[in-house]
Amino acid sequence: MEMPVPNPAVLARKARVVERLSAVLPASAVIHDERETRAYECDALTAYRCPPMVAVLPSTTEQVSAVLRICHEEGVPVVPRGSGTSLAGGALPTADCVILGVARMNDVIETDYDNRFIRVQTGRTNLSVTGAVEADGFFYAPDPSSQLACAIAGNIAMNSGGAHCLKYGVTTNNLMGVKMVMMDGEIVDVGGAYLDAGGLDLLGVICGSEGQLGVVTEATLRILHKPEGARPVLMGFDDNEVAGACVSDIIKAGVLPVAIEFMDRPCIEATEAFAHAGYPMCEALLIVEVEGSDAEIDHQLELIMEIARRHNPVELRQSKSAEESAAIWLGRKSAFGAMGQINDYMCLDGTIPVSSLPHVLKRIGELSKEYGLKVGNVFHAGDGNMHPLILFDANKPGDLELCEAMGADILRLCVEVGGCLTGEHGVGIEKRDLMHVQYAHADLEAQMAVKDVFDPQWLLNPAKVFPLDASDARRQLPVAAE
Amino acid sequence: MHLPQTEAELAELIRDAQSPLSICGGGTRGVASPGAPLGTSGLSGITLYEPGAMTVVAGAGTPVAEIETALAAENQRLAFEPMDHRRLLGTTGEPTIGGVMSANVSGPRRISVGAARDFLLGVRYVDGMGSIVKNGGRVMKNVTGYDLVKLMAGAHGTLGVLSEVSLKVLPCPETAATLVLHGLTDAQAIAALAKALGSPFEVSAAAHDPAAGETLLRVEGFEQSVSYRISQLQNLLGGETTVERDSAARWAGWRDVTAFAEAGEDIWRISCKPSDAPALVAKSGAAGARYDWAGGLVWLRTVEGHDVRAALGRYDGHATLVRGTGQQRFQPEAAGVARITAGLRARFDPRGLLNKGLMG
Numbered sequence: 001m002e003m004p005v006p007n008p009a010v011l012a013r014k015a016r017v018v019e020r021l022s023a024v025l026p027a028s029a030v031i032h033d034e035r036e037t038r039a040y041e042c043d044a045l046t047a048y049r050c051p052p053m054v055a056v057l058p059s060t061t062e063q064v065s066a067v068l069r070i071c072h073e074e075g076v077p078v079v080p081r082g083s084g085t086s087l088a089g090g091a092l093p094t095a096d097c098v099i100l101g102v103a104r105m106n107d108v109i110e111t112d113y114d115n116r117f118i119r120v121q122t123g124r125t126n127l128s129v130t131g132a133v134e135a136d137g138f139f140y141a142p143d144p145s146s147q148l149a150c151a152i153a154g155n156i157a158m159n160s161g162g163a164h165c166l167k168y169g170v171t172t173n174n175l176m177g178v179k180m181v182m183m184d185g186e187i188v189d190v191g192g193a194y195l196d197a198g199g200l201d202l203l204g205v206i207c208g209s210e211g212q213l214g215v216v217t218e219a220t221l222r223i224l225h226k227p228e229g230a231r232p233v234l235m236g237f238d239d240n241e242v243a244g245a246c247v248s249d250i251i252k253a254g255v256l257p258v259a260i261e262f263m264d265r266p267c268i269e270a271t272e273a274f275a276h277a278g279y280p281m282c283e284a285l286l287i288v289e290v291e292g293s294d295a296e297i298d299h300q301l302e303l304i305m306e307i308a309r310r311h312n313p314v315e316l317r318q319s320k321s322a323e324e325s326a327a328i329w330l331g332r333k334s335a336f337g338a339m340g341q342i343n344d345y346m347c348l349d350g351t352i353p354v355s356s357l358p359h360v361l362k363r364i365g366e367l368s369k370e371y372g373l374k375v376g377n378v379f380h381a382g383d384g385n386m387h388p389l390i391l392f393d394a395n396k397p398g399d400l401e402l403c404e405a406m407g408a409d410i411l412r413l414c415v416e417v418g419g420c421l422t423g424e425h426g427v428g429i430e431k432r433d434l435m436h437v438q439y440a441h442a443d444l445e446a447q448m449a450v451k452d453v454f455d456p457q458w459l460l461n462p463a464k465v466f467p468l469d470a471s472d473a474r475r476q477l478p479v480a481a482e
Numbered sequence: 483m484h485l486p487q488t489e490a491e492l493a494e495l496i497r498d499a500q501s502p503l504s505i506c507g508g509g510t511r512g513v514a515s516p517g518a519p520l521g522t523s524g525l526s527g528i529t530l531y532e533p534g535a536m537t538v539v540a541g542a543g544t545p546v547a548e549i550e551t552a553l554a555a556e557n558q559r560l561a562f563e564p565m566d567h568r569r570l571l572g573t574t575g576e577p578t579i580g581g582v583m584s585a586n587v588s589g590p591r592r593i594s595v596g597a598a599r600d601f602l603l604g605v606r607y608v609d610g611m612g613s614i615v616k617n618g619g620r621v622m623k624n625v626t627g628y629d630l631v632k633l634m635a636g637a638h639g640t641l642g643v644l645s646e647v648s649l650k651v652l653p654c655p656e657t658a659a660t661l662v663l664h665g666l667t668d669a670q671a672i673a674a675l676a677k678a679l680g681s682p683f684e685v686s687a688a689a690h691d692p693a694a695g696e697t698l699l700r701v702e703g704f705e706q707s708v709s710y711r712i713s714q715l716q717n718l719l720g721g722e723t724t725v726e727r728d729s730a731a732r733w734a735g736w737r738d739v740t741a742f743a744e745a746g747e748d749i750w751r752i753s754c755k756p757s758d759a760p761a762l763v764a765k766s767g768a769a770g771a772r773y774d775w776a777g778g779l780v781w782l783r784t785v786e787g788h789d790v791r792a793a794l795g796r797y798d799g800h801a802t803l804v805r806g807t808g809q810q811r812f813q814p815e816a817a818g819v820a821r822i823t824a825g826l827r828a829r830f831d832p833r834g835l836l837n838k839g840l841m842g
Contacts, residue, residue, distance in 0.1 A: 427625075
């Protein structure tokens with residue numbers, strides 16, 4: 001993956017930049033020793049690494065503002081960082097950048113059950129937002145699988161989803177307001193503890209902008225009361241196409257499950273060998289979960305099973321208890337780990353119209369043969385968000401490149417059938433150069449015009465999201481200003 | 483009136499325009515900007531509907547009624563319950579899906595399923611320079627690039643003219659019921675609604691009508707589940723209650739604010755923190771109020787020209803003048819946000835052609 005050449009003029013100013021940052025932050029919050037900056041050299045896309053020039057860990061919005069003002073004046077690129085769990089390289093540094101980590105900003109500022117919101121600093125982890133309210137019966141709905149570690153800041157940057165978004169939506173549907181620091185240090189409040197924007201929906205475009213428009217330091221999030229209970233049913237089918245038809249029939253029948261998860265044979269086999277969850281050996285497996293009181297759950301599961309029976313399942317297993325639910329989820333939750341046992345893998349994230357599921361799975365199987373790389377599919381079927389896991393050997397020369405080429409082919413396929421490159425992980429650097437596949441010149445220009453307004457010098461996370469050739473002239477602005 | 487028949491014609495028209503254009507969907511919202519009217523009725527029709535994927539794609543000028551009819555045939559609906567402004571504003575015409583999305587129009591169900599903008603999956607539009615732009619798509623999860631879809635929803639045509647929208651739809655529930663609480667003060671009513679929404683019993687709409695002394699909670703779903711949740715809410719809230727099984731007309735009235743339809747007064751829409759609502763109403767100087775969204779949306783009727791914003795002072799939220807002319811329509815923004823907004827307008831519509839001045 002190509003990254004821009006570091007700006008030598010910025011590198012030459014390192015000492016001055018460190019000195020200025022040290023004047024506005026405690027010593028422990030400015031990391032510039034080369035042995036220590038290495039801790040920030042990558043995120044969860046570990047194939048790409050580059051230590052930053054400096055990393056800073058501010059504790060307040062005012063400190064973030066001071067840092068950005070200095071970097072703006074010095075023409076230093078800034079890469080914001082939550083917990084560094086991005087699978088797309090969203091927090092990958094460049095050698096001439098300042099990493100701005102929000103990890104030390106993790107306070108709950110306000111909890112309001114009457115109005116059903118919580119206001120937090122954005123370094124707080126996703127799961128600990130729910131942790132702050134669950135004793136009172138509430139939760140924060142978006143649940144990316146990295147929720148134990150990932151920060152709200154990163155969730156907002158990537159508009160993160162999760163397994164339960166079929167019912168509860170993704171981050172953007174649960175975000176009510178932000179406090180954000182602009183690249184020039186100005187602090188703005190957008191939205192708040194009320195619904196909908198009074199003017200343009202800036203919150204809507206800030207969410208999912210991958211840290212390119214500003215640094216969000218506080219967030220107002222919608223919280224909900226937990227359902228009385230939740231239980232899944234597991235079903236196995238002999239054919240991917242039949243499983244896909246079953247998903248479509250469940251949705252059409254008016255039952256709205258909280259989750260519909262799909263696993264294909266390679267994934268089932270790997271998972272069984274690893275976690276021994278007792279899954280049936282078949283072509284496709286669905287886990288469908290519903291919520292409510294016990295009686296409501298039984299009623300909905302019976303409706304779902306009735307639909308499933310019409311598709312001749314090889315297995316139909318309704319959970320009757322918390323233990324049985326845990327057993328059904330065990331395999332699904334170990335799927336990534338199970339695939340990781342076999343080999344290194346690359347996890348894709350394209351979304352497709354649910355109706356294209358059988359065709360796409362068939363084509364992925366063919367591509368797997370062509371490239372000679374194994375693929376397992378495990379994904380959120382209700383919303384068409386695929387997660388093909390391509391297995392490769394990182395120690396074998398050329399294998400990563402082969403895997404990336406195959407991944408690009410799969411993502412092109414997703415776009416071809418009417419879907420998109422990424423459903424919840426974000427573009428980052430990983431899918432940056434594929435953006436041309438999904439968007440024409442005018443489409444990218446419209447998006448880049450938004451960044452021009454928020455960050456005219458293109459200093460915030462500049463080498464991400466947009467293909468380098470498309471953003472080149474804009475990224476040269478700070479260099480030209482030297 | 484300009485009536486482009488294709489997206490390409492729309493693009494050409496805007497590219498060649500020398501003076502402002504007043505964009506008009508169905509013309510039901512009673513707003514007109516300076517310049518020649520530009521209608522979208524030529525960009526009409528459903529181009530794709532996949533019930534199993536819960537998605538529909540349509541031209542921006544497609545009448546909402548046409549979409550609702552197609553959805554009803556598959557037992558699905560536009561879950562955000564878009565308001566029909568005709569009664570309240572005394573307008574004629576036919577609401578279009580592009581108009582609904584441009585104004586981010588949502589009804590009582592907004593508190594449980596989200597706003598119009600939350601159901602907009604993708605857009606095609608023509609910006610102020612005449613460029614055709616697409617963003618988003620027709621899938622439910624999509625984080626590929628910036629979300630201009632949300633930016634276009636609620637932009638009232640000031641950043642671009644929508645040519646096509648793709649939407650998420652939802653299945654219709656088997657049944658619905660409404661629990662009516664009687665005789666509560668405004669403060670008691672908002673507290674009761676908060677308690678209900680803070681329960682696991684999935685309320686789909688929550689409203690309070692001070693004039694009738696009625697506080698309403700709507701529950702939707704399978705018959706068995708609806709009965710169960712209604713009885714649980716009765717236990718939770720206590721007091722004098724009745725249950726209505728057929729309340730569709732009542733909620734259509736709430737959605738369209740028909741109670742305030744009589745002319746001669748200004749109509750305001752206040753978005754606020756629900757628990758702040760009773761105190762805001764008390765100091766608004768309004769002649770009447772209706773609370774929707776559990777108090778998060780307040781409809782006020784006032785004497786003509788009354789400055790509600792001045793009466794309310796500072797609070798967490800905003801006020802929009804929906805009917806009347808004596809005050810600015812949209813809430814003035816804080817300086818930082820206003821600068822960003824102005825910057826976006828300057829980039830999307832540098833010649834200031836599209837619904838000029840409508841949003842301030």
